[in-house]
Amino acid sequence: MKIVVCVKQVPDTKGGVKFNPDGTLDRGAMLAIMNPDDKAGLEAALRLKDQYDAEVTVVTMGLPKAEEVLREALAMGADKGILVTDRVLGGADTWATSQTLAGAIRNLEYDLIITGRQAIDGDTAQVGPQISEHLNIPVISYAQDIKIEGDSVIVQRQYDDRYHVLKAKMPCLITALAELNEPRYMTPGGIFDAYDAEITVWGRADLKDVEDSNLGLKGSPTQIARASDKVRKGAGEKVNLGVAESVDYIVDKLKVKHVI
Amino acid sequence: MDFSLSKKHEMARTLFREFAEKEVKPLAQEVDETEEFPRATVEKMAKAGFMGIPIPKEYGGQGCDNLTYAMCVEELSKVCGTTGVIVSAHTSLCCDPILTYGTEEQKKKYLPDLAAGRKIGAFGLTEPGAGTDAQGQQTKAVLEGDEWVLNGSKIFITNGKEADVYVIIAVTGTVEKRGRKQKEISAFIVEKGTPGFSFGTKEKKMGIRGSSTYELIFTDCRIPKENMLGQQGKGFGIAMHTLDGGRIGIAAQALGLGEGALERTVDYVKERKQFGRSIAQFQNTQFQLADMATKAQAAQLLVYKAAKTKDQYVKDHKTAYGVEAAMAKLYAAEMAMEVTTKAVQLHGGYGYTREYDVERMMRDAKITEIYEGTSEVQRMVISAALLK
Numbered sequence: 250m251k252i253v254v255c256v257k258q259v260p261d262t263k264g265g266v267k268f269n270p271d272g273t274l275d276r277g278a279m280l281a282i283m284n285p286d287d288k289a290g291l292e293a294a295l296r297l298k299d300q301y302d303a304e305v306t307v308v309t310m311g312l313p314k315a316e317e318v319l320r321e322a323l324a325m326g327a328d329k330g331i332l333v334t335d336r337v338l339g340g341a342d343t344w345a346t347s348q349t350l351a352g353a354i355r356n357l358e359y360d361l362i363i364t365g366r367q368a369i370d371g372d373t374a375q376v377g378p379q380i381s382e383h384l385n386i387p388v389i390s391y392a393q394d395i396k397i398e399g400d401s402v403i404v405q406r407q408y409d410d411r412y413h414v415l416k417a418k419m420p421c422l423i424t425a426l427a428e429l430n431e432p433r434y435m436t437p438g439g440i441f442d443a444y445d446a447e448i449t450v451w452g453r454a455d456l457k458d459v460e461d462s463n464l465g466l467k468g469s470p471t472q473i474a475r476a477s478d479k480v481r482k483g484a485g486e487k488v489n490l491g492v493a494e495s496v497d498y499i500v501d502k503l504k505v506k507h508v509i
Numbered sequence: 510m511d512f513s514l515s516k517k518h519e520m521a522r523t524l525f526r527e528f529a530e531k532e533v534k535p536l537a538q539e540v541d542e543t544e545e546f547p548r549a550t551v552e553k554m555a556k557a558g559f560m561g562i563p564i565p566k567e568y569g570g571q572g573c574d575n576l577t578y579a580m581c582v583e584e585l586s587k588v589c590g591t592t593g594v595i596v597s598a599h600t601s602l603c604c605d606p607i608l609t610y611g612t613e614e615q616k617k618k619y620l621p622d623l624a625a626g627r628k629i630g631a632f633g634l635t636e637p638g639a640g641t642d643a644q645g646q647q648t649k650a651v652l653e654g655d656e657w658v659l660n661g662s663k664i665f666i667t668n669g670k671e672a673d674v675y676v677i678i679a680v681t682g683t684v685e686k687r688g689r690k691q692k693e694i695s696a697f698i699v700e701k702g703t704p705g706f707s708f709g710t711k712e713k714k715m716g717i718r719g720s721s722t723y724e725l726i727f728t729d730c731r732i733p734k735e736n737m738l739g740q741q742g743k744g745f746g747i748a749m750h751t752l753d754g755g756r757i758g759i760a761a762q763a764l765g766l767g768e769g770a771l772e773r774t775v776d777y778v779k780e781r782k783q784f785g786r787s788i789a790q791f792q793n794t795q796f797q798l799a800d801m802a803t804k805a806q807a808a809q810l811l812v813y814k815a816a817k818t819k820d821q822y823v824k825d826h827k828t829a830y831g832v833e834a835a836m837a838k839l840y841a842a843e844m845a846m847e848v849t850t851k852a853v854q855l856h857g858g859y860g861y862t863r864e865y866d867v868e869r870m871m872r873d874a875k876i877t878e879i880y881e882g883t884s885e886v887q888r889m890v891i892s893a894a895l896l897k
Contacts, residue, residue, distance in 0.1 A: 320520065435524050436558035437581070438571030444517040 250303040250397075252294045253357055255350055255364040255380070256287040256322060258315040262369050268476070283318045286365025290425035292432040293395050294363050295326045301397060304328050306357060310338065310349050316448050323443035324435035331357075335452040340466030343371070347379030348463040352456030354384065361402065362422040366391055377424035387417045390424040512810075521577050525584035528557060529592075537589035540719035541869050546671050547719055550592060555626020559585075559596060563823075564604055569621030575754075575823070579761040579816040583809075586765025587772070588866075590873030591719035593765055597758030598667040598720075599623070602881075603630025606676050606751045607698065610739035615698065619674055631672035632755075633663035633725050634748050641886055643678075643748060646694055648727060650679040655734045657681075657697060659727035662709065665880070669723025670708050675699045677725075678748050681741055694744035698736045705730030716872035753831040755881045757819060760812045760837035763845035763877035767805045770845075770852035770870045774798065777856055777865075788855070797855060801848045808841040832894045839887035842877035849874040 260279035267275040294305045307322040310333040319330030364377035381388035394405035406413045503509045562578040564570020586593030622628040639645035648661025682693040709724030778789040815837035818830040849871035853860035878884045
């Protein structure tokens with residue numbers, strides 16, 4: 250069984266988000282970590298490796314520095330790391346990113362592709378499902394549990410108040426939630442081996458069946474006009490009324506603001 | 510001369526820090542209060558490979574160096590001195606002598622379980638009458654047929670009742686040296702559960718209260734002949750060499766305690782307000798912190814240098830690291846005592862209460878000036894090398 254896991258290096262938002270004066274993220278000022286949903290996806294793959302002796306290949310697209318998350322993945326137990334990096338791929342939105350990753354994955358054999366649900370820097374949850382579209386395979390998103398049965402996967406897909414159980418034939422793609430599992434720690438020996446291991450580096454020329462027009466900034470339909478920190482809300486208005494009067498008061502306010 | 514850590518060492522530190530913050534720190538206060546050995550934490554450390562860091566892969570270890578091992582003990586001790594010494598005693602005092610002096614059979618028999626943390630290791634040298642004077646051993650081992658018969662007791666043994674494999678030092682006879690009769694001392698591997706091997710009292714300690722410190726009692730305890738570690742009569746050298754390595758572990762523990770206390774104090778002085786401003790704004794606070802940080806940094810350099818020197822020994826089996834280890838332990842232990850004491854002082858009355866970690870750290874720090882060779886012994890080792 251062969252599993253491909255897509256991971257992303259993201260700024261750690263735990264200590265708050267820092268911006269450059271132009272409104273873009275100041276990535277240099279923030280610690281870089283493996284995206285938590287992706288880490289859960291990797292852990293799910295490693296558990297399948299423990300159980301079924303699967304081979305786990307980890308793919309990331311990013312700057313050369315993104316190699317660090319691949320080393321981390323190897324130190325946790327992944328078998329191979331592939332870094333997709335090229336100047337022409339810079340500035341990619343979710344469309345161009347998924348095209349790039351699909352172009353890389355077309356070079357690989359796989360039964361299962363696991364991605365995180367979404368990255369904590371963009372929060373779109375689009376890249377995983379888009380990859381499945383490009384590769385023309387089924388997708389099950391928001392996985393909170395994964396089991397293998399013969400040539401199929403059985404996945405619990407999380408909803409707010411329930412979950413669905415879906416069965417899909419492999420090859421297919423699953424997007425994982427951070428709640429899926431508790432990722433294992435790297436081991437010290439795993440770290441030493443990871444730094445001795447070879448990381449495969451691919452550029453534009455290595456991507457299979459992808460048009461230039463679908464790559465990088467030029468291939469990105471989404472253009473970010475401006476990014477900013479959360480706008481602080483005002484103190485609001487406090488009223489002290491009975492229940493019925495409060496309801497009337499709020500409904501009136503909503504009418505004035507044309508919400509209802 | 511490059512003082513920066515390699516990328517793999519940086520990543521290892523990130524791992525140890527994350528583990529310590531998430532798995533060890535939340536339990537540190539409880540472990541101290543209850544004096545209970547943190548078995549669940551040890552199992553998690555075993556799973557993460559922390560119980561066999563400098564043991565070669567061929568014996569089931571992680572195949573890393575002594576610097577990585579020292580960093581592990583340092584980061585664990587930043588949040589819990591008990592957890593730090595469990596790893597240190599296990600690795601330096603049990604795994605290391607078996608790795609260094611064991612036969613191939615002994616290494617294959619004991620190291621894979623120890624390195625994987627399925628079994629815990631301990632070391633028995635100290636006796637009621639033989640502390641710093643390690644030659645004063647009374648525990649005897651007599652060969653009867655194919656078995657050594659052990660009689661005597663060991664005290665203050667770290668990981669005491671929780672361990673499974675023990676390296677025990679005992680007297681095996683007398684030898685004549687320069688016309689004077691001397692005790693012949695040898696080393697042995699003893700397994701828990703061997704008939705005649707039992708535990709005495711559990712020590713009630715000032716600090717590192719979760720580490721299981723016990724008396725070991727041997728009453729006609731019979732072990733197979735092949736459980737002698739190293740050659741007969743070489744036990745004193747084995748014990749001293751083992752302690753040289755152990756001192757790097759304890760120095761790393763002391764370093765972590767000092768650094769941990771400093772981190773908490775930096776946070777506290779920014780929060781604590783007196784006379785209308787944070788106490789961080791007072792020059793006394795600033796100067797105390799500056800001294801604490803400078804000494805902690807100096808200790809770190811000594812500890813890392815000792816670990817790197819031992820790594821050189823592992824490669825060439827020639828490079829001596831005893832003096833480096835003694836200097837690292839002497840300085841780091843005294844730094845830990847000074848820094849944790851200052852940390853309590855800067856916390857004021859709150860620092861004297863069990864609600865604040867620095868109170869525990871100050872109690873934990875004291876032992877680092879005593880065990881595995883007191884500060885006075887370290888001064889003897891260092892000066893002896895100067896004056897030889």
